[in-house]
Amino acid sequence: MGQLLSDTSNNEDNGDLVSSATKYFMEIKAETKIISQETIHLIEFHLKKGNIQGANSVINDALKNIDNAPINVAVTGESGAGKSSFINALRGVEPEDQDAAEEGVTETTMMRTPYKHPKIKTLTLWDLPGIGTMNFPPKDYLEKVKFQEYDFFIIVSATRFTKLELDLAKAIIFMKKNYYFVRTKVDNDLQNEKKSKPRTFDGEKTLQQIRSYCVNTFTQNNMDEPQIFLISNRHLSDYDFPILMDTLIKDLPNQKRHNFMLSLPNITEAAIDRKHKIMQQYIWLEAFKDGLLATVPVVGMIRDDVEKLKEKLNHYRVLFGVDDESLQVMAKDSQVPVEQLRKITKSPYLLETKKEETLGELFLKYLEKFASASGGPLALGLYFRKTFYLQFIFLDTVTEDAKVLLRVTYSKN
Known part of the structure; x- marks a missing residue:
């Protein structure tokens, strides 16, 4: 991970950093933001002053409030x-x-x-x-x-x-x-x-x-x-x-929207998309806090990163109802064989790599496609740790899995 900005108001990158954060928050509708406008202003204030630690602290407190509210x-x-x-x-x-x-x-x-x-x-x-x-x-x-x-x-x-x-x-x-x-x-x-x-x-x-x-x-x-x-x-x-x-x-209240939204059943594709957007906010805040202006090295990942990624992927699968237990319930309700449901999902296999392919290489394979997508962090000129890029890929994949499963099971009801 690259060096974070030092606490100096003269850093030439601060303007880009502030504008990137401002642009991201402005694109989110007020009624779906998971942090308050006051918190956003405080983050921007610290970034303008070059106080990266201050901005990180504000985001960290906001994430804790979201998790625990x-x-x-x-x-x-x-x-x-x-x-x-x-x-x-x-x-x-x-x-x-x-x-x-x-x-x-x-x-x-x-x-x-x-x-x-x-x-x-x-x-x-x-x-x-x-x-x-x-x-x-x-x-x-x-x-x-x-x-x-x-x-x-x-x-x-x-x-x-x-x-x-x-x-x-x-x-x-x-x-x-x-x-x-x-x-x-x-x-x-x-x-x-x-x-x-x-x-x-x-x-x-x-x-x-x-x-x-x-x-x-x-x-x-x-x-x-x-x-x-x-x-x-x-x-x-x-x-x-x-x-x-x-x-x-x-x-x-802003900090309670995230978990309430994630609690709702996948009743329509629009509901699944709203979950995706609100989860994207959370990942973006985590990435912004932990990887401000960090470069993206092409070296392999350490074992701890891999284990955390597995935990994240499983967590997203549970939240979006595409985990093994949810598939069993879905199969029973829709009378579609669970094996058939497993075959049409992609998220369980994201971290399965061929023997000659490292996880770092897998990341690079996805990065080009991800970078070209509109609205991604790269489009803002920000570079996070590669683990966060993979989390965005996980999120996109479980979202698509949830939609595919909804179409299949809905047609059987």
């Missing part, structure tokens, strides 16, 4: 509204899995129940008792369920929202928290409507009627019309679930 999501609603299946869907867990939220049972608990995300350890979804099951006013209810611990509330209903739930929303606003109304089981409503009116059935019209029915509840209770998300817990790519996820990501 807890995300707590509260889900409430009446019994039978689909709270548990909604929580399982967000966690990518099947109803029969050991740690799944129990579905289809009458709510009797007066306690909140936490469910950790299986891949993102900082994310917890809380199943709250329905406000109707607790004989408390909304404000007291929020205090009982420890409202201050949650990033936002999701209020779930399978019919129309009750006055208790509307009053709860008012109390949440008073407590200065965000809330979202989710109307579940719209697929059931559409099926029932189609059965009862097979000749005149109009799916879009039915969905609009469901939405209007919900909105009237707010109008009748003298409340402003909120955004209402119509979803099916069984068919996440349909209806408003993708819009709900986009809204939650946009409303979360």
Whole structure:
């Protein structure tokens, strides 16, 4: 690795470094940035002064905040509204899995129940008792369920929202928290409507009627019309679930967006692309911190680098749902042989090299292609350690694997 810049404001490379960082951050949409604008300004400030260690320290602290920031999501609603299946869907867990939220049972608990995300350890979804099951006013209810611990509330209903739930929303606003109304089981409503009116059935019209029915509840209770998300817990790519996820990501603090985005299921290619972009930010920040203006030597890699690369590749495969365990689940759900799914993925074989080919040579083989791609670090005039270039290649490959698997399994459903 080449020498980092010395702490001097006279270094002639500082201008290029600042402009490169500024250009990169400017190209990222504000609602998807994983570090705040204040943090970006602070990084640029240190770089302008030639204080590389200061810039590194700011980035390092930002990455730690991203890794460690807890995300707590509260889900409430009446019994039978689909709270548990909604929580399982967000966690990518099947109803029969050991740690799944129990579905289809009458709510009797007066306690909140936490469910950790299986891949993102900082994310917890809380199943709250329905406000109707607790004989408390909304404000007291929020205090009982420890409202201050949650990033936002999701209020779930399978019919129309009750006055208790509307009053709860008012109390949440008073407590200065965000809330979202989710109307579940719209697929059931559409099926029932189609059965009862097979000749005149109009799916879009039915969905609009469901939405209007919900909105009237707010109008009748003298409340402003909120955004209402119509979803099916069984068919996440349909209806408003993708819009709900986009809204939650946009409303979360910067440092919590990264892990929340990575926790979401691969329901569409657009969702996979968003994961790719947000993960690219994280890798870029790591590379910028550890390899500012480092040259790219052509010598081989040390054993520690190889082991770390293997860990990174496996980590990305897990996050994008293309690891062996995920393939087994996918094969079962889609009834596609797991061997067939393995054959169409490329990421498991990225670090397999021929006997005469070193990992360093493999890197050089990919570098030319990577350098010509728009938006890569080389396009910014920056040079990172070769391990980071390979991480970008890993990310591109697992992203493409996830898309290919989505196409194959979706066509079987």
